[in-house]
Amino acid sequence: MRYSRIALAGRPVWGVVEDGLVHVLDGSPLDGPVTRTNDRVPLDGASFLPPVVPPVFYAVGFNYRGHVAEHGKLAPQRPEVGYRATSALTGHGCPIIRPAGVNGRFEAEGEVVAVIGRTVKKATRQEAQESVFGWTIGNDVSAREWQHADRTFWRSKNSDTFKPMGPWIDTDVNPLDQTTTVRIDGTAAATFATGDMIFDPFDYIVETTKYITLHPGDVLWMGADSTVQLEPGSTVDIEISGIGALSNPVLEES
């Protein structure tokens, strides 16, 4: 099943994506059983929102050997999460705005995202696997000069529109058996095996929940193997086979 969130008459609704349509639901599948309403919206005309606004937004930094090498870092020895801000989220099709003060590398990172479906603490590996509701796609847009100049990732990774997520949550895919492709204006700029991680999503859930309770709707962005430069005027697509493609135009702040 594929679940999305769209704006319908100005308010956010959940839907099931099927046969080119978003079948609007009467609630959130993360809160309990839901049923379809009579509303349907063609996928083509749908106004996509981030598929979930997480209570807590977890992100993994260096989790692929290529990205570790690119930054001259040592590979992490333990699966340690970091955080991003929900204020930076934007939906499929919405613009990524490059702020006026950004110079230097302004990059996309295509990531698979685990969406948590239940409350879980001190999870075994099997409980970690069962705790995932489904999988979506994230673009961890990063302004590198700010990342290096600042004490934290506050504006380098959390400026408004820097965290596109979507277009939907797929509940059936095995994310570790897929391919991630980053495209600029339709041309592949990076490709890597989605599952070629140093620590997989369940390693992170097991380690995190030793200390921290995860809740339905929490998201865990799993890192990227490659980064791709973004230029205003172009469109960036993150495609993960078995899930779909998250597409966003890049604009300059006016």
Place this chain on the structure above:
Amino acid sequence: MRYSRIALAGRPVWGVVEDGLVHVLDGSPLDGPVTRTNDRVPLDGASFLPPVVPPVFYAVGFNYRGHVAEHGKLAPQRPEVGYRATSALTGHGCPIIRPAGVNGRFEAEGEVVAVIGRTVKKATRQEAQESVFGWTIGNDVSAREWQHADRTFWRSKNSDTFKPMGPWIDTDVNPLDQTTTVRIDGTAAATFATGDMIFDPFDYIVETTKYITLHPGDVLWMGADSTVQLEPGSTVDIEISGIGALSNPVLEES
């Protein structure tokens, strides 16, 4: 006015604190006008929740000269925010649980907290002042060994129960003209001028909103001048004159 959130028959409600009572409201004052219901709960018996669950939980690291010196750091040159996780929040009166694996310094940091009341981007200093709904108290509990050993603050500052906040939001106080006192079992262990900050809350709001939209309910924890060791079996109070006192017992994970 003082606004709190309490659990009433198992569900969270907002209330106005007045004459030793919590006067239950029919909604959240952050969403618009509210009126009092007929429900009243004595303050003494109230089950306090964090006064708000923020969409984004901002925190300031080094913002007092004493804390900077204590850690052998250079004073920050710019007001840069960091993040904490809402999963770590707990209410006034609720236990702080020291996880089994914590060794070494396990410390309280008493902080004044700005609660944002409106959507704001690219704020002037006056708009920053107008954007604050009110002020509450936070205890930025920190496990220092983990803070030094880990890549991020994930478990050192965000383990379950590490972020007590409350007991209420005061909308009338001037936080920069107050005194913060940290007490262990009623004995003062640290005292500092709340307003003796390197950058004040409005400096942070002006700088942050150059890039990031703040939303109603967002919180900004303003840092502490001193840290105080916490031992299981004791109770820690953070008192800020003009606001109140946030009190939490410390327990060991069983």
